[in-house]
Amino acid sequence: MPETNRIEFKEKLTKEIDLEKEVIAFLNYNEGGFIYIGIDKMGTVVGVKDIDGDMLKIKDRLKTNIIPSCMGLFDISSEEKDGKDIIKITVASGSEKPYYKRKYGMSEKGAYIRNGTAADPMPQKMIDELFAKRTKTSIGKIRSSRQDLTFEQLKIYYEGKGITLNKNFAKNLELLTEKGEYNYVAYLMADENGTSIKLAKYNGLTRVDLTENPDFGYESLIKATKQVLDKIEIENKSDTSITSAERIDKRPWSSIALREAILNAFVHNDYTTEVPPKFEIFDDRIEITSTGGLPNGLSKDEFFEGFSVPRNKELMRIYKDLELVEQLGSGVPRILEYYGRECFKFSENFLRMTFPKEDITPQVKTMPVKESDESAPQVTPQVTPQVKKLIWAISDEMGREEIQTKLNLSDKRNYRENYQKPAINLDLIEMTIPEKPNSSLQKYRLTDKGKELKKLMSK
Known part of the structure; x- marks a missing residue:
């Protein structure tokens, strides 16, 4: 993987490495980009x-040294490549160009x-032109119509993630205007506001027969988001069929795609119009509509490829803090793993995602059996000795490190490629948090199919 217009390599992080310059260049670039720490200029992985x-030093440097604030516009994650740990910095194209170094100001020495x-x-001419076009109506710049706001709900959600908001939280989370008053971001995050989040359920295929219309608004946008996620999860209940060979669960919609779509609608909605996202359930589909078309400078192809131009960087930062969203630009590609591009409909002022309902009539699958035991599944040649060892090692729910220790394996890559991944592909083990595969709380357990295989192995 060579360096490109969107990929930059750095061998290691030092004070001499001008990381801010590289990030600023991507913030000012229409497509954003990626910076890898632990790879030299020749593309050789040296590790970190x-x-x-x-990772903590990087976050602190970018937070402190770049103007306007780029919080919510970058994501820092660890990856493993060639058996070594590296750092990946994902940088989105910013909406408040030009970005520049705090030390040198809006000059050719500070902007890249x-x-x-x-x-x-x-060039100074480009700096002046970008500054003249800078968005003045972002929700971070709009003064809240109410200044008597409270944030108990938001504090509870942060405390749930082990983060205590101090007395400067409003400034740190960019809830204030330049004059120090609460902005529209603060209004959306407050315990009480006038934002109504509608979820409608209809009987049939049209909007004629409304059967449910709960309102999750007038509260912190985070709380409303969680309520919508919970309601959709209830509607997306699975139909289960249990046979002597296996248990079959099938949902009418992909829970991963729905979650990503709901979060995208909340985070990227154009709240300057004061029109919130809308969620509608029909007999044959779910429709999710958010206000605002494609962000300026982003084409449809770039949208589908995962290029990220966050419309509301302040919201993105809060949702990332609370682990509701993971990585910049990952939402749409995840949705496309389950649904086609035709599910997205763009207009000048709206984006609608339509997810068709699948037939959840269970299809009973049969498994090969041995003549001596018609109820037991046959172990196929696909089940390697490594997978069998993994199945034998797992009991209840276990973390990756715990499983590796039990198997006496030190190489993470060997474990992932030869043990974990094949077992997941064969539906023998499953993640406890499938919607967040990289979560630090992730654990693994045997599926019903895996349990049957373990019983057979014990015989």
Whole structure:
């Protein structure tokens, strides 16, 4: 993987490495980009020794040294490549260009733009033109109509993630205007507001026969988001069939795709219109509609490829803090793993996602059996000795490190490629948090099919 106009390599993180310059160049670039720490200029993976420490240093440098604030516009994650740990920084294209170094201000010495594989100083003429076009109506700049706001709900959600909001939280979370008053972001996050979040359920295929119309608004947008997620999860109940060979669960919609679509609608809705996202359930489909078409400068192809231009960087930052969203630009590609591009409909002022309902009539599957035991599944040649060892090692719910220790395996890549991944592909084990595959709380357990195989192995 060579360096490109969207990919930059850094061998290691030091004070001499001008990381801010590279990030600023991507923020000012229409497509954003990726910076990898632990890969040299030749593309050779050298790894990162103190990955947690370096990730904290990166976040602090970008938060402190770049103007306007780029919080919510970058994502820092760890990856494993060639058996070594590296850091990946995903940078979105910013909506408040030009971005520049705090130390040097809005000058050619402080502002940069991506040019091929280099970060070049931005000409003063371009700086002046971008500043003249800078968005003045973002929700971070709009003064809240109410200034008597409280944030107990938001504090509870942060405390649930082990984060205590101090007395400066409003400034740190960008809930204030330049004059120090609560902005529209604060209004949306407050315990009480006038934003109504509608969820409608209809009997039939049209909007004629309304059967349910709960309102999850007038509260913190985070609380409303969780209520919509819970309601849709109830509607997306699975139909189960249990046979002597296996248990078959089938949902009418992909729970992963629905979750991503709901979160995208909340985070990227254009709240400057004061029109919130809308969620509708029909007998044959679910429709999710958000206000605002494609962000400026983003084409449909770039949208589907996962290029990220967050409309509301302040909301993105809060949703990331609370682990509701994971990585910049990952939502749409995840949806496309389950549904086609035709499910997205764009207009000048709206984006609608329509997910057709699948037939959930259970299809009973039969499994090969041995003549001596008609109730037991036959172990196929696909089940390797490594997978059998993994199945034998797992009891209840176990974390990756715990399983590796039990198997006496030190190489994470070997475990992932030869043990875990094949077992998941064969539906023998499953994740406890499938919607967040990289969660630090992730654990693994045997499926019913895996349990049957373990019984057979014990015989």
